[in-house]
Amino acid sequence: xxxxxxxxxxxxxxxxxxxxxxxxxxxxxxxxxxxxxxxxxxxxxxxxxxxxxxxxxxxxxxxxxxxxxxxxxxxxxxxxxxxxxxxxxxxxxxxxxxxxxxxxxxxxxxxxxxxxxxxxxxxxxxxxxxxxxxxxxxxxxxxxxxxxxxxxxxxxxxxxxxxxxxxxxxxxxxxxxxxxxxxxxxxxxxxxxxxxxxxxxxxxxxxxxxxxxxxxxxxxxxxxxxxxxxxxxxxxxxxxxxxxxxxxxxxxxxxxxxxxxxxxxxxxxxxxxxxxxxxxxxxxxxxxxxxxxxxxxxxxxxxxxxxx
Amino acid sequence: xxxxxxxxxxxxxxxxxxxxxxxxxxxxxxxxxxxxxxxxxxxxxxxxxxxxxxxxxxxxxxxxxxxxxxxxxxxxxxxxxxxxxxxxxxxxxxxxxxxxxxxxxxxxxxxxxxxxxxxxxxxxxxxxxxxxxxxxxxxxxxxxxxxxxxxxxxxxxxxxxxxxxxxxxxxxxxxxxxxxxxxxxxxxxxxxxxxxxxxxxxxxxxxxxxxxxxxxxxxxxxxxxxxxxxxxxxxxxxxxxxxxxxxxxxxxxxxxxxxxxxxxxxxxxxxxxxxxxxxxxxxxxxxxxxxxxxxxxxxxxxxxxxxxxxxxxxxxxxxxxxxxxxxxxxxxxxxxxxxxxxxxxxxxxxxxxxxxxxxxxxxxxxxxxxxxxxxxxxxxxxxxxxxxxxxxxxxxxxxxxxxxxxxxxxxxxxxxxxxxxxxxxxxxxxxxxxxxxxxxxxxxxxxxxxxxxxxxxxxxxxxxxxxxxxxxxxxxxxxxxxxxxxxxxxxxxxxxxxxxxxxxxxxxxxxxxxxxxxxxxxxxxxxxxxxxxxxxxxxxxxxxxxxxxxxxxxxxxxx
Numbered sequence: 001x002x003x004x005x006x007x008x009x010x011x012x013x014x015x016x017x018x019x020x021x022x023x024x025x026x027x028x029x030x031x032x033x034x035x036x037x038x039x040x041x042x043x044x045x046x047x048x049x050x051x052x053x054x055x056x057x058x059x060x061x062x063x064x065x066x067x068x069x070x071x072x073x074x075x076x077x078x079x080x081x082x083x084x085x086x087x088x089x090x091x092x093x094x095x096x097x098x099x100x101x102x103x104x105x106x107x108x109x110x111x112x113x114x115x116x117x118x119x120x121x122x123x124x125x126x127x128x129x130x131x132x133x134x135x136x137x138x139x140x141x142x143x144x145x146x147x148x149x150x151x152x153x154x155x156x157x158x159x160x161x162x163x164x165x166x167x168x169x170x171x172x173x174x175x176x177x178x179x180x181x182x183x184x185x186x187x188x189x190x191x192x193x194x195x196x197x198x199x200x201x202x203x204x205x206x207x208x209x210x211x212x213x214x215x216x217x218x219x220x221x222x223x224x225x226x227x228x229x230x231x232x233x234x235x236x237x238x239x240x241x242x243x244x245x246x247x248x249x250x251x252x253x254x255x256x257x258x259x260x261x262x263x264x265x266x267x268x269x270x271x272x273x274x275x276x277x278x279x280x281x282x283x284x285x286x287x288x289x290x291x292x293x294x295x296x297x298x299x300x301x302x303x304x305x306x307x308x
Numbered sequence: 309x310x311x312x313x314x315x316x317x318x319x320x321x322x323x324x325x326x327x328x329x330x331x332x333x334x335x336x337x338x339x340x341x342x343x344x345x346x347x348x349x350x351x352x353x354x355x356x357x358x359x360x361x362x363x364x365x366x367x368x369x370x371x372x373x374x375x376x377x378x379x380x381x382x383x384x385x386x387x388x389x390x391x392x393x394x395x396x397x398x399x400x401x402x403x404x405x406x407x408x409x410x411x412x413x414x415x416x417x418x419x420x421x422x423x424x425x426x427x428x429x430x431x432x433x434x435x436x437x438x439x440x441x442x443x444x445x446x447x448x449x450x451x452x453x454x455x456x457x458x459x460x461x462x463x464x465x466x467x468x469x470x471x472x473x474x475x476x477x478x479x480x481x482x483x484x485x486x487x488x489x490x491x492x493x494x495x496x497x498x499x500x501x502x503x504x505x506x507x508x509x510x511x512x513x514x515x516x517x518x519x520x521x522x523x524x525x526x527x528x529x530x531x532x533x534x535x536x537x538x539x540x541x542x543x544x545x546x547x548x549x550x551x552x553x554x555x556x557x558x559x560x561x562x563x564x565x566x567x568x569x570x571x572x573x574x575x576x577x578x579x580x581x582x583x584x585x586x587x588x589x590x591x592x593x594x595x596x597x598x599x600x601x602x603x604x605x606x607x608x609x610x611x612x613x614x615x616x617x618x619x620x621x622x623x624x625x626x627x628x629x630x631x632x633x634x635x636x637x638x639x640x641x642x643x644x645x646x647x648x649x650x651x652x653x654x655x656x657x658x659x660x661x662x663x664x665x666x667x668x669x670x671x672x673x674x675x676x677x678x679x680x681x682x683x684x685x686x687x688x689x690x691x692x693x694x695x696x697x698x699x700x701x702x703x704x705x706x707x708x709x710x711x712x713x714x715x716x717x718x719x720x721x722x723x724x725x726x727x728x729x730x731x732x733x734x735x736x737x738x739x740x741x742x743x744x745x746x747x748x749x750x751x752x753x754x755x756x757x758x759x760x761x762x763x764x765x766x767x768x769x770x771x772x773x774x775x776x777x778x779x780x781x782x783x784x785x786x787x788x789x790x791x792x793x794x795x796x797x798x799x800x801x802x803x804x805x806x807x808x809x810x811x812x813x814x815x816x817x818x819x820x821x822x823x824x825x826x827x828x829x830x831x832x833x834x835x836x837x838x839x840x841x842x843x844x845x846x847x848x849x850x851x852x853x854x855x856x857x858x859x860x861x862x863x864x865x866x867x
Contacts, residue, residue, distance in 0.1 A: 048864075051714075051715055052714075053711060053714060053715075053863070053864040053865070054863045054864070055861065055862075055863060073717050073718070073719050074717075076715060076716060077717045079715065081712070081715035083708070083712065083715075085708055087707050087708035087709045087711065087712075088709065088712065089620075090408075093602065093605075094602070095602035095605050096605050096610055099603065099604060099605045099606075099607070099610045100616060101712065101716060103610055103611050103612065104612070104613070104713065104716040104717075105716050106717070110603065110604060113603065114603060117603070124602040124603055125602035129408070129490075129491075140712075143712070
């Protein structure tokens with residue numbers, strides 16, 4: 001596969017305020033790439049740099065081999081874009097808005113447009129100002145998809161959509177992916193990213209802290225293992241074992257809770273030396289991994305709430 | 309401190325308006341008052357002024373025109389009503405504007421009743437109006453003092469109060485109408501239309517005998533009943549006739565209370581975001597478009613950035629054309645009608661003669677000179693229109709409305725130039741229709757005007773309008789909308805001041821050249837000043853080119 005998006009040491013400052021700093025990643029053609037981060041982390045800044053709405057202070061971004069700033073018009077022929085905050089003329093109807101953007105894109109397939117409208121169940125005869133926030137979002141999604149772009153850049157696309165429409169949106173993304181086209185979507189809804197994306201980048205305070213496939217991110221998982229023994233077991237027997245980051249004895253004195261990075265082989269072997277009553281292990285979700293990057297300044301944090 | 313209550317927060321939002329309108333209108337009063345002694349330097353000049361006042365009695369009742377208070381009351385009888393534009397806009401936005409933005413939902417989630425929220429906001433409007441009235445009164449008093457006028461501080465305060473009351477009536481009306489409209493703009497437009505209707509209704513009784521009953525339907529009539537700056541006792545007229553009229557002021561106050569009260573009562577009972585339900589016979593028929601037939605729309609205005617921009621400014625262009633072309637045509641008619649009085653006035657008022665000769669640019673023996681003097685208002689109006697459109701461009705970017713347009717394969721330059729081309733089209737249409745209106749008026753009244761010069765006078769305002777728009781586009785490359793519009797408006801006022809006051813103060817030619825109006829010249833008398841017009845065009849093109857360079861390179865919108 002070839003990279004359709006190449007971001008190299010991209011930096012954007014807003015005066016003295018941080019935007020993004022030295023962000024680098026690549027998105028392969030045909031993949032669905034998730035861009036995770038909390039509010040203000042730099043997701044929208046990165047996307048607006050890709051869309052040539054902002055000019056980078058340093059670094060470069062390329063889409064399909066074209067420079068995002070210098071060749072932005074050519075690039076925009078390939079892209080469908082949904083901004084995080086949708087601002088459209090409130091006095092136009094949904095249909096008028098879609099027709100206008102269709103013209104600006106040089107014409108679109110009307111049958112496909114009507115199909116999208118039907119799928120997302122939106123009434124195009126109403127004025128934009130009269131739409132609910134969810135329906136406004138749907139108009140935004142339709143205008144991003146309607147010209148079958150090679151690359152979709154979607155900033156928090158499902159914000160405000162109800163679960164049924166979220167499912168429909170997921171199906172639309174899968175169809176794009178099956179069609180060999182690319183989706184770059186930012187989100188803070190981790191389950192959505194986990195279900196729809198191949199790879200994920202995590203951005204924190206303007207800097208990229210992790211890029212990898214969803215599976216890779218899970219592979220760096222830190223398991224929470226809870227062992228209940230028939231008798232009290234000395235905690236020292238588990239401290240210092242390979243992969244063990246943290247051990248604590250719970251109040252009953254018979255139960256140990258361990259935080260294990262990587263394989264649990266050494267822990268299982270050590271436990272086997274004693275009479276084990278129960279053993280539970282909790283595999284972290286992407287959400288746990290995500291939270292770990294954001295809590296405690298990236299240091300490991302307790303995930304006791306997920307232990308069963 | 310300013311965020312402790314809805315009242316204080318709303319008042320804070322009005323702080324610039326209070327100062328702007330209060331000081332602006334107050335300074336106008338001051339300047340006019342200060343100029344009165346020179347206008348009536350001789351008995352003949354005073355007589356001529358009184359005669360002219362009679363001709364313009366439809367504008368305002370001419371009482372004691374030879375005195376500072378009487379002159380300013382007459383001269384600003386109508387102009388001061390421009391201040392009603394502020395409450396009209398502010399009150400349309402007061403509730404409906406917040407509903408449109410969605411911010412009222414958050415405000416009403418607070419443990420405060422709807423009625424209280426509305427009343428606190430309304431109280432802020434009233435405080436603002438009284439503040440403006442106070443500033444106007446103080447400056448009018450100062451202006452009166454400078455020419456030893458015989459009205460006192462109390463009279464000036466009553467004048468300010470009267471202005472605040474009439475403004476309050478139109479603000480309350482806008483607030484009431486906004487309960488029935490989905491958009492604040494509709495409420496503003498309707499109230500603006502009613503303001504014009506009421507002004508005309510008030511004029512009727514001064515033109516057609518025995519129609520006072522009709523004028524009494526207008527709040528403006530009650531405003532004009534009070535003339536606090538004309539202390540009647542000094543002029544040998546019964547004191548009950550002039551001065552402040554407590555009864556009329558009470559009528560205005562009652563109207564304010566009634567209209568505002570109804571608005572708040574309706575607001576407390578309707579859906580937030582909805583409108584007061586009208587009886588079915590009053591409702592406009594809904595255009596039922598079945599969703600499956602909503603596409604394709606096939607509207608001409610959706611085909612490109614240019615056509616869309618043209619569609620966006622079609623309605624304002626229509627109204628501004630009506631005002632500009634209407635004003636120009638009406639001026640032609642009026643000049644013919646007041647021919648005799650003007651000749652008399654020129655003979656007896658050297659200052660006025662000098663002013664009109666300098667600004668009008670010619671021999672006072674011709675009507676064209678006076679018309680030429682009045683025609684300087686045409687580019688001013690067109691430039692004001694350009695300010696509103698430059699403001700809209702800037703606001704669209706600030707509100708993020710350009711973001712999706714720029715995500716399509718449209719070069720930034722094309723987007724900016726498409727928008728500017730639409731504005732150019734609109735200004736050309738306005739110029740051509742103004743030419744048509746004045747030519748028709750000239751033919752109808754028999755006023756002899758040179759056709760070529762008339763075309764030059766109406767069409768050469770176009771480059772000035774475009775210059776202002778280009779400057780607005782340029783400034784929006786760095787400044788936020790409010791600052792951009794403020795600076796542009798300020799520039800317009802300064803230019804106007806230089807061109808109208810400068811000649812009287814014998815300012816040097818170098819200073820007068822700083823005003824764009826200088827380059828408009830006196831085309832009605834001397835034809836098109838080709839080099840000056842080309843110069844204005846060149847500066848406009850340079851400003852647009854710089855605006856384009858900036859727009860192509862800058863970060864867009866909400867960064």
